Amino acid sequence: MGAGVSLCGVIGLFTIKESGTSEKKQGSFLNDLIYGFRPSVVKKHGRLYLTLVCVCIFGVAVQIFFPYIMIYIQHYLGLDINNLNITPVTAVLAVVVLAGFIAVTVGLGVLVDKIGKARFVYPAVFVFAVGLISAGLAKTLGTFAVSAAIFFAGYGLLMIILNAAVRDFTPEDKVGLFQGVRMIFFVLIPMIVGPFLGNLVIKIFSDNHAAGTYLNDFDEVVTVPVPEMFIAAAIFGLLILLPLFFVKRGYSDKKVR
Secondary structure, eight states, X not given: OHHHHHHHHHHHHHHOOOOOOOOOOOSOHHHHHHGGGOHHHHHHTHHHHHHHHHHHHHHHHHHHHGGGHHHHHXXXXXXXXXXXOOOHHHHHHHHHHHHHHHHHHHHHHHHHHHHOHHHHHHHHHHHHHHHHHHHHHOOSHHXXXXXXXXXXXXXXXXXXXXXXXXXXXXXXXXXXXXHHHHHIIIIIHXXXXXXXXXXXXXXXXXXXXXXXXXXXXXXXXXXXOOTHHHHHHHHHHHTTHHHHHHHHTTOOSOOOO
């Protein structure tokens, strides 16, 4: 995976064209640091901050289930990871499926870029939510795999659309001044709130299942994740529709100048 990331970086050196300036910026470091947190800036770039709220809600929804998904597959659905029967045919099939998923994701990205993000965003939310709900209702590894393919398709679409929308609403001459704000909405809040909510849902609904507990790598007795976490993620993810409604009004898919 590290080699893959490095390869993408090398490809990017030759394929991504950036326009820049060597002019020295005016102003102090402190002013630049707090720029994105000023009320006047928030008001001026309201659509950007509403989009960041969408990103935050989406990120929290993902983090409700994502930290627990492999544990769920292993200890709730019963996949014995330590005794997988991986044959050459299985390995080739896995590579083909992965390549297909990447190709579909890239194709969707190109399609979104050509047709417009605004037309895809509501269907993407719908696919994401439906996939999560079906994952919560899945009883076997097979049905869960199909459900996972659905919600990961929605996940990929939303990632493309929301990241591109944040880019579009960020003034080109002040991109660096908004990076701290981006990290709060993209990383800080989702990775604190999401796992907390996921753990809370697991504790509340664990008595409804016979999954019980398991011993983790630190010899701690831990509650097995339950399917309700996917339902909770879907419900929370649908909250994105509220700020999205105001972002989408009059959105023309044009970059902010």
